Amino acid sequence: MMEGKNPDLARSSGDPPGENPRPRESDGEDTRRRLLLAARKLLAQKGFEGTSIRAVTEEAGANLGAVTYHFESKEKLYHAVLEEVLGPMRDQAQMLKSLPFSPLQRLEFFIRGMFQHLSENPDMPRFMVQEIVLGSEPAPPILDTVRTVAPVLVGIIQEGQHVGTIREGDPVLMAISTLSQPIYLSIMPPVLAREDLKGSGVPQPRISPEDHAVEFVLSGLAARQEDSE
Numbered sequence: 001m002m003e004g005k006n007p008d009l010a011r012s013s014g015d016p017p018g019e020n021p022r023p024r025e026s027d028g029e030d031t032r033r034r035l036l037l038a039a040r041k042l043l044a045q046k047g048f049e050g051t052s053i054r055a056v057t058e059e060a061g062a063n064l065g066a067v068t069y070h071f072e073s074k075e076k077l078y079h080a081v082l083e084e085v086l087g088p089m090r091d092q093a094q095m096l097k098s099l100p101f102s103p104l105q106r107l108e109f110f111i112r113g114m115f116q117h118l119s120e121n122p123d124m125p126r127f128m129v130q131e132i133v134l135g136s137e138p139a140p141p142i143l144d145t146v147r148t149v150a151p152v153l154v155g156i157i158q159e160g161q162h163v164g165t166i167r168e169g170d171p172v173l174m175a176i177s178t179l180s181q182p183i184y185l186s187i188m189p190p191v192l193a194r195e196d197l198k199g200s201g202v203p204q205p206r207i208s209p210e211d212h213a214v215e216f217v218l219s220g221l222a223a224r225q226e227d228s229e
Contacts, residue, residue: 032070034060040081044123047130048078082131082141085124088117093149096156103160104222107178108214110153114182115210125187153178157221167223178217185209 038059042051053067053074060066071077092113096106118124131142138146153175160166166174189209192202205212 028070031060031062031066035062035066035070035077036080036084038062039077040084040123043078043081044126047134048074079139079141082127082139085121085127086141086145088121089114090145090148092117093152096152102165103156103163104165104218106156107153107221108218111178111182111214111217112210114179115186115213118182118186122186125183128183149179150175160221160223164223166221174221177220181213181217182210185213 035056039051039056042055042059051074054064056074056077057064057066067074067077071080092110096110099106099109101109128142131138150172154171157166157171157174157178161168161171186209189205191197192204198204
């Protein structure tokens, strides 16, 4: 963190008149948290280029210098937001390696965990689209997530292929397909459920997208009996 005057200094009731106020750690943490929440909201809506430091601090009700003090720069604030969005996803992938389940059971665990994470972080697909589809160079938290999650999923699929429970095929493309199901099936059902679409006769899902994704992925990956004969 850069050295400088803390814009979150607040006068304590114990500060003598005329003396400099003492910083209160809780004030700084509260401001940092408000900046993260404000930045996350605006960045998801407008992207990195469309979000100014002034807009973030106004949304957070903070001093204009608070971003520099707490995060050093807008770019590092953005990285902190991405880390908050993607960190739990990496943690879940790491957990998969130690679960005492079969490869297909671990993939089901991952899919259901992804649906829960997306339910708690509905802005995650926006950030992924901004970074992977629209961005020229993905930010470090995106690359760190790919480095963590992809090898775990590929490894699980390769393990299943080795023991004969997962069919032959490209394990990298299988892993990408597994990851894409929760993301896409979290985005599309709410779009289909719009009143103007429902009213015009657009078909609606009849079962849980999460249950469908599990069945769809596991059925697509599972080795068929004739493959083992």
